[in-house]
Amino acid sequence: xxxxxxxxxxxxxxxxxxxxxxxxxxxxxxxxxxxxxxxxxxxxxxxxxxxxxxxxxxxxxxxxxxxxxxxxxxxxxxxxxxxxxxxxxxxxxxxxxxxxxxxxxxxxxxxxxxxxxxxxxxxxxxxxxxxxxxxxxxxxxxxxxxxxxxxxxxxxxxxxxxxxxxxxxxxxxxxxxxxxxxxxxxxxxxxxxxxxxxxxxxxxxxxxxxxxxxxxxxxxxxxxxxxxxxxxxxxxxxxxxxxxxxxxxxxxxxxxxxxxxxxxxxxxxxxxxxxxxxxxxxxxxxxxxxxxxxxxxxxxxxxxxxxxxxxxxxxxxxxxxxxxxxxxxxxxxxxxxxxxxxxxxxxxxxxxxxxxxxxxxxxxxxxxxxxxxxxxxxxxxxxxxxxxxxxxxxxxxxxxxxxxxxxxxxxxxxxxxxxxxxxxxxxxxxxxxxxxxxxxxxxxx
Amino acid sequence: xxxxxxxxxxxxxxxxxxxxxxxxxxxxxxxxxxxxxxxxxxxxxxxxxxxxxxxxxxxxxxxxxxxxxxxxxxxxxxxxxxxxxxxxxxxxxxxxxxxxxxxxxxxxxxxxxxxxxxxxxxxxxxxxxxxxxxxxxxxxxxxxxxxxxxxxxxxxxxxxxxxxxxxxxxxxxxxxxxxxxxxxxxxxxxxxxxxxxxxxxxxxxxxxxxxxxxxxxxxxxxxxxxxxxxxxxxxxxxxxxxxxxxxxxxxxxxxxxxxxxxxxxxxxxxxxxxxxxxxxxxxxxxxxxxxxxxxxxxxxxxxxxxxxxxxxxxxxxxxxxxxxxxxxxxxxxxxxxxxxxxxxxxxxxxxxxxxxxxxxxxxxxxxxxxxxxxxxxxxxxxxxxxxxxxxxxxxxxxxxxxxxxxxxxxxxxxxxxxxxxxxxxxxxxxxxxxxxxxxxxxxxx
Numbered sequence: 001x002x003x004x005x006x007x008x009x010x011x012x013x014x015x016x017x018x019x020x021x022x023x024x025x026x027x028x029x030x031x032x033x034x035x036x037x038x039x040x041x042x043x044x045x046x047x048x049x050x051x052x053x054x055x056x057x058x059x060x061x062x063x064x065x066x067x068x069x070x071x072x073x074x075x076x077x078x079x080x081x082x083x084x085x086x087x088x089x090x091x092x093x094x095x096x097x098x099x100x101x102x103x104x105x106x107x108x109x110x111x112x113x114x115x116x117x118x119x120x121x122x123x124x125x126x127x128x129x130x131x132x133x134x135x136x137x138x139x140x141x142x143x144x145x146x147x148x149x150x151x152x153x154x155x156x157x158x159x160x161x162x163x164x165x166x167x168x169x170x171x172x173x174x175x176x177x178x179x180x181x182x183x184x185x186x187x188x189x190x191x192x193x194x195x196x197x198x199x200x201x202x203x204x205x206x207x208x209x210x211x212x213x214x215x216x217x218x219x220x221x222x223x224x225x226x227x228x229x230x231x232x233x234x235x236x237x238x239x240x241x242x243x244x245x246x247x248x249x250x251x252x253x254x255x256x257x258x259x260x261x262x263x264x265x266x267x268x269x270x271x272x273x274x275x276x277x278x279x280x281x282x283x284x285x286x287x288x289x290x291x292x293x294x295x296x297x298x299x300x301x302x303x304x305x306x307x308x309x310x311x312x313x314x315x316x317x318x319x320x321x322x323x324x325x326x327x328x329x330x331x332x333x334x335x336x337x338x339x340x341x342x343x344x345x346x347x348x349x350x351x352x353x354x355x356x357x358x359x360x361x362x363x364x365x366x367x368x369x370x371x372x373x374x375x376x377x378x379x380x381x382x383x384x385x386x387x388x389x390x391x392x393x394x395x396x397x398x399x400x401x402x403x404x405x406x407x408x409x410x411x412x413x414x415x416x417x418x419x420x421x422x423x424x425x426x427x428x429x430x431x432x433x434x435x436x437x438x439x440x441x442x443x444x445x
Numbered sequence: 446x447x448x449x450x451x452x453x454x455x456x457x458x459x460x461x462x463x464x465x466x467x468x469x470x471x472x473x474x475x476x477x478x479x480x481x482x483x484x485x486x487x488x489x490x491x492x493x494x495x496x497x498x499x500x501x502x503x504x505x506x507x508x509x510x511x512x513x514x515x516x517x518x519x520x521x522x523x524x525x526x527x528x529x530x531x532x533x534x535x536x537x538x539x540x541x542x543x544x545x546x547x548x549x550x551x552x553x554x555x556x557x558x559x560x561x562x563x564x565x566x567x568x569x570x571x572x573x574x575x576x577x578x579x580x581x582x583x584x585x586x587x588x589x590x591x592x593x594x595x596x597x598x599x600x601x602x603x604x605x606x607x608x609x610x611x612x613x614x615x616x617x618x619x620x621x622x623x624x625x626x627x628x629x630x631x632x633x634x635x636x637x638x639x640x641x642x643x644x645x646x647x648x649x650x651x652x653x654x655x656x657x658x659x660x661x662x663x664x665x666x667x668x669x670x671x672x673x674x675x676x677x678x679x680x681x682x683x684x685x686x687x688x689x690x691x692x693x694x695x696x697x698x699x700x701x702x703x704x705x706x707x708x709x710x711x712x713x714x715x716x717x718x719x720x721x722x723x724x725x726x727x728x729x730x731x732x733x734x735x736x737x738x739x740x741x742x743x744x745x746x747x748x749x750x751x752x753x754x755x756x757x758x759x760x761x762x763x764x765x766x767x768x769x770x771x772x773x774x775x776x777x778x779x780x781x782x783x784x785x786x787x788x789x790x791x792x793x794x795x796x797x798x799x800x801x802x803x804x805x806x807x808x809x810x811x812x813x814x815x816x817x818x819x820x821x822x823x824x825x826x827x828x829x830x831x832x833x834x835x836x837x838x839x840x841x842x843x844x845x846x847x848x849x850x851x852x853x854x855x856x857x858x859x860x861x862x863x864x865x866x867x868x869x870x871x872x873x874x875x876x877x878x879x880x881x882x883x884x885x886x887x888x889x890x
Contacts, residue, residue, distance in 0.1 A: 015506060015552045015771050018536065021499035023549070025556050026563070029495050045829050047806035047836030047856075050474050054466035054582055055500070055568060059524070061460060073524045078572035079504070079537065080517070091463065092524065104468070107460045111470050113803055113853045115839065118471070123500060127523035137499055154818075154839040273818070326460050358558055361492035373599075373718070384490050391492030394560065394599040408558045411492075 020128065020136030022345060027358045027410075032344060035170055036121060039141050039340070042166040043119035046158065048143055051118045053100035056091040061103050061326070072126040093125040097142040097337065098322065105146050106326035115147040115155070121340070135341055141166075144335030151332050153266060156298040156318060157273035159336050163302065163314055164281050172343055173352070174305035175313070178285035181267040181298050182317070184250065185289060187260025188236055192229050198293065199223055200233065205289035207237050237287040244271040246284040266297060296320040300336055310346060314338040357410030360389050362445065364406045364414050367393040370421040379417040379425070382440055406430060413445060465573065465581030467790060472803045472855075477789060480615055481566060484586050484785070487611040488564035491603065493588055496563045498545040501536040506548050506771070517571040538570040542587040542782065543767065550591050551771035560592040560600070566785070580786055586611075589780030596777050598711060601743040601763060602718035604781050608747065608759055609726050617788055618797070619750035620758070623730035626712040626743050627762070629695065630734060632705025633681055637674050643738065644668055645678065650734035652682050682732040689716040691729040711742060741765040745781055755791060759783040802855030805834050807890065809851045809859050812838040815866040824862040824870070827885055851875060858890060
């Protein structure tokens, strides 16, 4: 028996980080928590309610949205599954929060009040092959508004306003939210006589990756469009304005199409509603298409201005029938998804996150030889009741050891409790090094 | 094409709840969030820092702890994995927060300050067969203190004090934390000449399930102990005191054993340290053994007094070498795990959770015909800047429709902004029905 234990002790398993899964030290985690609090506070300040869905959905639900997403799904398997057992095999981790939200709304339809405005901050998983900078587990922070039959255009403006509010509270530096409307693209392409509109949008969406010439080549080569038509598509995609003047530029093409006009009016409304925001925070950008089929109107893509090569940090749009896959009721919506982990880990990497203490403690109560454990415990409880975060030092080690502990953890104040030898409480400011008598009932940092 | 779309629309996938995975409506989720905030505030008020680990560990890490746990592990598999691809197959969802914490401490050893006091609130997963009341996804809230070589006994008392503080802040009703010390059991059994001490502890641990006679039968039958010895084991397990008087009762057996004495002294220290708590919140209980091999001293089990048949709601203890599996450094610890989802879902089921509004909104700004969207937006922003949670109603529907929306969501106040026709702001209290002029700079609920 004992030899077995010994050999088990010797074979130490050395843990290592798992590629694509983030893990922070306590001092970074403290900042991450503050970010999450700030985001939640911002979302709630607009009256959005929190929902949380299970980490898993049935594979059938995840697959119902189609697209390439199923390639990235992590399915579950019970390690102890018996042969032929289906259980567990039906379940998979969600890869975004949009599909779970759509399923949630369909499932709880009768219990929700519409327009249903929800926020959701959860981890998502994508079973990608490990690759530099690719996260396989990440937090997303989503806001969506779902309504019955029709969603007010008001929300197409409120959603980006909230997003910019959130990002400015976090201090991530300047953000530009690029906004477009799929109806503009669809109507414009239709007006040009293009038949495969979805195909054309997919190619035009690659503008920032393959450039103007690449898009023209794709449109003429793959889709067989005339050079002059392809050129107009690229010219449309070049229109970017910080106000509502984009509409005149588009109308100057002289293309008449009902859908195009509807899109121009919607985007004009949104840009005017957002006119009060600092200049440069929103841009009407005709190059934004969003790959997903389900967007039908406004589309958004946000970028960190300081890191132009860094991918989109938030994205979303309006959809008419996303929830419809799970419900006969027509439940359109509009929403945006903020790539929390993508932004946070980027700013950590760039050294843009101010790292402070390793713990939330305000005050450490020192354990001096003259004090009884009761002195310490009563003092700690008293300070805690007054709302301070208080560590009671755990044993009567040397003062030097205790101060070193407080200093290494970044604790700002050390409290020396009154006792038989020392009738007054004293407090030491760990930054200035000053020590002074303190009243436990009234002391403030 | 269009017929394909139509048929896709017709085959609606009807979502259903997945057994063992909880999901709450917004009004319940609001309470759950408040609980989580309260728990976090309590943990931080003792200076514990937050950590969060990935949802997955390598299967090798999870299995290193041994026991039955591996039977319940959910492994991951990439749905798009290519034949023979190992990736994903090495990863599994964690089934508790103790193993990930031990791995975290070993991995980040050089970057942590000891004693390392951490809290962790995350979901865990157990791939159990679906069964009434069994959760397959659940939140646990863990606190642990890890130190190098030795952990101060101070923490054996602080951990249960924090736990009771947390549970009382949540208002879950009376809780009794049963405390024992494994050294008492081991020393007592050793003193009685029992050889298979681990086996005897495992049988004695079933006392509340199989009763006194069952335990005696197990000890005499399975282990071949004499009836008189088995009887003493059961008599020991019957000792329960609300103060430190248990020690005299145990010493009355006249068994002399060094380990027994050490256990009695440790448990006496803990009970005396907790003597200031309301009577009945802690109990020295010699029947508590905790099944896990890794506990070596103090052990805890908490019960809801109002629901004596309901399983343990928090549990933990002291371990000497848990982290040791991943590190050559000796890193003992003591901690407790609070079964958040178990407690919360029980109290929801019992109707003990007070459910209120369906959203966090304080004030809804109504959209009356006389007001411009700018009036509304400016009013909403102003109130938001003053710290209120504000929904701007999204369109000029009938007043009745707007009031119905506010009422169904449980929004306490509706604001009527000043406009050309109505020079004063007015506010309506949705509970009393009173409406009065309000100053936007000074109004308070």
